[in-house]
Amino acid sequence: MAIIKNIKNINLQKVRENKLYKRFASLKTSCVFLGILVGFYILGTIFPQGASLDDYIKSGGRFTSFVIFFDLLNLFTTPGFLITAFLLFINLTICAIERFLMLRSQRKTVSDGSQFSESFSFPLDINPQLESAEESVKEIFKKELKFNEKACPHTKDFGVGACADSGITIMEKGWSYRWLTWIYHSAILLCFFGFFLTYLFSYEDEITLYPGEAAAIKPAAVSRWNKSWGSKPQELGFKLMLDEFITEYNQFPKLDYPADKLSRLAVAMGWKDPKYILKNESYFPKDWKSRLKVINLSPKSVIGEGKQTVLEKTIEVNDPLSYQGITFYQAAYKQNLKVQVDDNPILFETEVGKELIIPGIDGMLKFGAIRTGMLFKKDGSTEKIKPFTEATLIKEDSSGKREVEKLGKLEQDGGLYVADKRISLREFKEASILSYRYDPGVPVLWWSGVIVLLAMAIRIFGAWYRIIYRIEEKNGRPHLLFKVKTRGLMADEERLIKMVQLSFLNMTEPIDLDTPV
Amino acid sequence: MLFKPYTKNFGAGVNSTMSNLETILSRDAYILSIEIRLYWFVALVYGVCLVLYLIHLITKKTGPGRLATNMLWLGVITHAGLIMLRTFEGQRAPFQTLYESLSWFAWSASLTYLYVEKRWKDIYLPGILVAALSMGACLYALLTRSPAVEPLSPPLQSYWFEWHVVLAFLSYAVFVVSCSIEITYLTIKPSVKKGLRLEYGLNSGNLETFHRQSFRLALFGFPLLTFGIFSGAAWANDAWGRYWGWDPKETWSLITWTVFAIYLHSMSMPRWNKLPASIFNILGFICMLMTFIGVNWLARLLGIPSLHLYAM
Numbered sequence: 001m002a003i004i005k006n007i008k009n010i011n012l013q014k015v016r017e018n019k020l021y022k023r024f025a026s027l028k029t030s031c032v033f034l035g036i037l038v039g040f041y042i043l044g045t046i047f048p049q050g051a052s053l054d055d056y057i058k059s060g061g062r063f064t065s066f067v068i069f070f071d072l073l074n075l076f077t078t079p080g081f082l083i084t085a086f087l088l089f090i091n092l093t094i095c096a097i098e099r100f101l102m103l104r105s106q107r108k109t110v111s112d113g114s115q116f117s118e119s120f121s122f123p124l125d126i127n128p129q130l131e132s133a134e135e136s137v138k139e140i141f142k143k144e145l146k147f148n149e150k151a152c153p154h155t156k157d158f159g160v161g162a163c164a165d166s167g168i169t170i171m172e173k174g175w176s177y178r179w180l181t182w183i184y185h186s187a188i189l190l191c192f193f194g195f196f197l198t199y200l201f202s203y204e205d206e207i208t209l210y211p212g213e214a215a216a217i218k219p220a221a222v223s224r225w226n227k228s229w230g231s232k233p234q235e236l237g238f239k240l241m242l243d244e245f246i247t248e249y250n251q252f253p254k255l256d257y258p259a260d261k262l263s264r265l266a267v268a269m270g271w272k273d274p275k276y277i278l279k280n281e282s283y284f285p286k287d288w289k290s291r292l293k294v295i296n297l298s299p300k301s302v303i304g305e306g307k308q309t310v311l312e313k314t315i316e317v318n319d320p321l322s323y324q325g326i327t328f329y330q331a332a333y334k335q336n337l338k339v340q341v342d343d344n345p346i347l348f349e350t351e352v353g354k355e356l357i358i359p360g361i362d363g364m365l366k367f368g369a370i371r372t373g374m375l376f377k378k379d380g381s382t383e384k385i386k387p388f389t390e391a392t393l394i395k396e397d398s399s400g401k402r403e404v405e406k407l408g409k410l411e412q413d414g415g416l417y418v419a420d421k422r423i424s425l426r427e428f429k430e431a432s433i434l435s436y437r438y439d440p441g442v443p444v445l446w447w448s449g450v451i452v453l454l455a456m457a458i459r460i461f462g463a464w465y466r467i468i469y470r471i472e473e474k475n476g477r478p479h480l481l482f483k484v485k486t487r488g489l490m491a492d493e494e495r496l497i498k499m500v501q502l503s504f505l506n507m508t509e510p511i512d513l514d515t516p517v
Numbered sequence: 518m519l520f521k522p523y524t525k526n527f528g529a530g531v532n533s534t535m536s537n538l539e540t541i542l543s544r545d546a547y548i549l550s551i552e553i554r555l556y557w558f559v560a561l562v563y564g565v566c567l568v569l570y571l572i573h574l575i576t577k578k579t580g581p582g583r584l585a586t587n588m589l590w591l592g593v594i595t596h597a598g599l600i601m602l603r604t605f606e607g608q609r610a611p612f613q614t615l616y617e618s619l620s621w622f623a624w625s626a627s628l629t630y631l632y633v634e635k636r637w638k639d640i641y642l643p644g645i646l647v648a649a650l651s652m653g654a655c656l657y658a659l660l661t662r663s664p665a666v667e668p669l670s671p672p673l674q675s676y677w678f679e680w681h682v683v684l685a686f687l688s689y690a691v692f693v694v695s696c697s698i699e700i701t702y703l704t705i706k707p708s709v710k711k712g713l714r715l716e717y718g719l720n721s722g723n724l725e726t727f728h729r730q731s732f733r734l735a736l737f738g739f740p741l742l743t744f745g746i747f748s749g750a751a752w753a754n755d756a757w758g759r760y761w762g763w764d765p766k767e768t769w770s771l772i773t774w775t776v777f778a779i780y781l782h783s784m785s786m787p788r789w790n791k792l793p794a795s796i797f798n799i800l801g802f803i804c805m806l807m808t809f810i811g812v813n814w815l816a817r818l819l820g821i822p823s824l825h826l827y828a829m
């Protein structure tokens with residue numbers, strides 16, 4: 001057993017002395033990796049990430065062969081990027097281990113003490129006997145200035161004569177900045193782990209829900225991990241039902257204000273006043289909400305009156321629903337409408353935003369979003385909106401040029417005339433579009449992010465002091481010789497020195513230098 | 518949310534809903550007209566400060582520098598009033614549109630500068646960049662953005678919203694001051710070392726302490742930017758169901774963060790903590806500018822269609 005342990009130790013030591021390992025333990029290496037990552041990031045903002053090559057070429061993209069060769073449209077999943085990120089991860093891991101070992105052995109404390117040369121010195125008005133002076137000074141540093149005494153450094157590191165012999169005392173106040181630095185660097189490592197979990201195990205898709213229908217959920221995508229094992233998408237063990245889809249609007253008056261710079265300058269000079277105008281389109285989305293029910297398919301989890309609903313929640317943007325590790329987000333909505341032409345009993349169905357061809361009408365009809373639900377008015381009152389849409393007629397000439405004519409507001413059961421034909425809005429149906437995602441990286445990232453922020457904030461904004469002092473006799477009087485080291489933006493060296501001086505001036509035992517001791 | 522939506526009736530004695538609404542709209546337009554003019558006034562004050570700082574640079578006299586700083590105080594105090602007016606106007610924290618956040622950015626950069634400058638005696642050079650950027654930010658907002666007070670759209674209705682914008686833009690403001698000190702230091706150092714250009718208040722005795730402020734400011738801004746990115750990711754996770762999407766705006770904020778991390782690291786490396794560190798600090802500042810106004814500019818410059826245009 002002992003032999004194995006020894007071998008392990010030897011190997012570890014050898015590894016730590018290895019050139020490559022040493023390079024990976026260096027701060028310079030981290031800067032180089034961070035720099036390479038910056039290069040990738042910049043490329044990633046120049047080339048549209050996630051775009052298909054076809055779209056890229058269609059919209060006039062350049063450097064196509066370069067883009068294909070380096071896979072520049074999916075830069076952040078290319079081996080080049082992933083390997084660099086991984087190398088930084090290794091670099092940070094080694095740094096964290098090395099620093100941990102260093103912090104445990106407290107070598108830093110020692111190097112401060114071994115080079116002791118005071119920055120400040122002043123006489124002490126206390127009992128001139130050195131030994132009792134030392135006690136009183138320690139007492140003041142501890143009780144009045146709230147310092148903690150640090151362990152005396154090891155003799156082997158400190159050179160000839162331990163710190164007790166050289167009369168040095170080391171005291172500290174505040175949270176150890178080195179440990180805090182170590183903590184947030186290690187938490188950054190944990191963040192990397194979170195990204196890794198996301199990369200391997202996350203998947204996402206979208207589902208469209210119509211009110212009153214319980215929909216089974218079968219994601220089209222699988223996680224990278226499952227894909228590499230050849231797994232196929234599986235239907236989830238529960239269904240989702242949309243009880244109601246709710247839309248709400250704020251009244252948002254249009255601002256009559258010039259766009260060109262000179263006119264704006266003129267407004268500033270008092271030439272014209274800006275004006276708010278209320279128009280039909282003064283509807284600003286306030287909320288989209290979906291009242292959802294989770295229906296579990298396994299009979300065991302049935303609760304309440306034999307129903308299978310296990311969870312109910314009204315979700316909206318920024319307030320998703322989570323169940324069995326999957327989170328459902330309010331992503332968008334879809335509206336379908338049916339219009340009647342004159343008295344024809346057959347209704348024409350279309351989707352909002354899509355073009356509809358009606359025989360006998362030259363051109364295509366297009367309907368804007370159907371405003372329905374509640375309107376929150378500027379004066380604080382609310383109003384139930386009578387559903388309506390804005391209709392347009394699109395005509396295309398032989399050269400493919402499009403002409404768009406605004407037809408106006410079309411209310412439910414109201415009508416509009418287009419080329420002598422009366423178009424009426426008869427029915428409409430709304431569906432809620434939810435995106436959903438499984439991502440086990442999120443909780444890891446969340447907690448490690450909070451640790452990074454906390455430790456970094458305490459380290460950087462906080463205050464940490466180390467004081468190293470020695471009491472020496474000069475001209476028959478004890479003198480305090482000390483130096484201060486500070487870290488953190490709140491640390492104020494000058495104030496500390498003033499406080500030290502003040503504390504020693506206020507000492508209760510004034511000495512009478514004429515009386516021989 | 519920090520503020521409740523506006524629901525109070527205005528215009529006592531008005532009975533009909535329509536005229537009530539009209540009263541509200543004309544009142545809103547009136548407040549907006551005052552606000553816009555005040556914003557222009559603040560931009561003008563920053564402009565005057567810039568001119569005075571430049572006169573100080575050219576004449577080497579402390580008088581114009583001191584006057585510029587006093588003017589900057591006037592600008593900052595008036596600007597604080599402007600931000601409060603906008604808060605009252607919208608009945609919410611005024612950080613929603615770029616029009617509003619640019620105002621916050623200009624104000625916090627100027628205030629940070631004044632706070633730091635108080636520690637020095639008659640050093641005014643870093644004021645040039647700060648006044649120029651504050652004026653530039655105000656003019657950019659006034660000339661190109663809509664001043665309309667918009668209701669909060671659903672994605673913005675998040676408790677992350679105010680803190681995300683406030684702290685991220687505060688970090689940008691701090692980086693501006695840090696960079697202006699860095700540039701001043703780099704340009705004046707060779708002369709000061711030779712005992713020249715001492716009229717600007719910098720000498721071999723105070724040059725290094727002056728320069729150290731730049732590091733301290735970057736250090737101050739770094740956790741704020743870290744929070745900005747973290748809160749942005751947490752917010753995106755709630756609103757869009759994904760904490761990171763490599764959108765250009767997100768990516769540029771990550772670039773800024775990484776460059777400042779390189780800067781802070783190089784400050785603790787003996788061979789890198791002089792000129793290389795200074796260069797990293799200035800690069801960080803340039804990246805910061807790219808983050809909030811230059812996004813997609815590079816792509817456009819190279820004629821590459823960016824399909825991820827970010828609404829600003």
Ligand code: HEM
Nearest residue numbers: 025026027030091092095181185188459739778781782785
């Ligand atoms: C994503 C990567 C990293 C970030 C964001 C980061 C961030 C920071 C920041 C902000 C500081 C300055 C504040 C302070 O001293 O506490 C710092 C210091 C430091 N970092 Fe990092 N770091 C990263 C990676 C690394 C790596 C890979 C190493 C290992 C070589 C490392 C080692 C250090 C050291 C030794 C210091 C000086 C601490 C001191 O003053 O005692 N960092 N880091």
